[in-house]
Amino acid sequence: MAVTSSETESREATAGGQKRTRRGGAARRIAGVVAGIAVAAAAVYAHTFTLPYEQRGSALTIKGTAGELVETKLFSAKVTSVVAAHAVGTTGTTGQDTEVETSNLFLVADVTATTPKRPMQFSRLQPPVLLTADGRRYKATDKVDESLTLFNKVIQPGLWSRGVLVFEVPEDALPGLRLVLIPPQGGLVVDTFIPEAEIDLGLSKAAAARLVSQAERVHSLVGKS
Template sequence: MTLTRADSRAARHSVAARPPRRGAGRRIAAAVAGIALAAAAVYVQQNHSMSFEDRLSFITYKGRIGEVVEAKRFTVKVQSVTAARAVDTTDYSNKVTKVETSNLFLLVDVSATTTREPMRLSTLGPPFLLTEDGRRYRPTDKVADSLTLFNRWIQPGFWVSGLLVFEVPKDALPGAALVFVPPNSAIVVDTFAPEAQVDLGLSDDSAARLISQAEEYHSLVSKSR
């Protein structure tokens, strides 16, 4: 069969008029881009309605010393607060050593239980002492974890008690609160995990009494045995 010039022009016109076919890879890429844009829009909408502090803060349940504070994943109660100018600790060989401070050791007696799963406090994100002016104090590293609540598993349905020991200046006591937080992973941090903030009931007068009545020496080792 001989192709004439007119037939050739018609064939070229037919080919040019046919829209190019989009490959499967291009269609998938377009779908992924659409999903990413939608997710970005949702993120912007949610986060512009929240402050930076809100986005990074835990859900806080508040209470006072002596009260049971329920925080969904766990329940906590601060039993008592005492102060000392010296405590003791042990090392890996169980050698007992007296530890002193130019400030105060604040000993917070805490009881806790969990709702569903066992948990153990973590030094990566431990409970902390929050002062009235916003300072935060982690538990002291001068005391072995084995003598404190860090050494206890908190189980569902069972109350577990232990001490949290903070080394703080005297001016940190008035208005101070214990912020009890669940353990976090070193990789994944749940910014909406619950925390319990317990007012320790330390007014100016009660803080002054606590300081004046501080023990010269409080043995943690003898009380843990």
């Protein structure tokens, strides 16, 4: 059967379209592979940064209460006492003893800690925090000489180190308050799954009220480090 010129043009157009379709499909597959590699690279890049506290896995938070030894794979810690004060005695910039006050309340947590394998030192870059029942977080105060606190202690394997952490908190933050101890991390690449200890300070509303009523006028840190 004879084939007309219009039929020939139609077949050639169809064949060309199929070739273009095959080339387009290959291009899409290559683009998909490149996109997949980019997503994987982005995921690896994202894991080099520490997640905010709220986004960390709860399974990595080892919980306990004041007076109880809380053990993680990197360190163990215990809160032995908690006191409140309207002022604390510290060392001033000239090296002489001085008193500093707060418009809130100083909360002084006495902490002992040890490590199973490697020396460790708590850092202000990723410091311990007080976590309130409604999610507020308070870092340790910068009003006291760091040499008088737990930040100055190198915690050695098999040995117990003792020191205080001093915070400034409003009275309404006391009920349900927890101390979160976070191990230090160095360098650009950090472990987002590093374990931390969360210690309930045992401050019910009644206990918090007692703590406030018994707050010391001045709690001296000098000579206790």
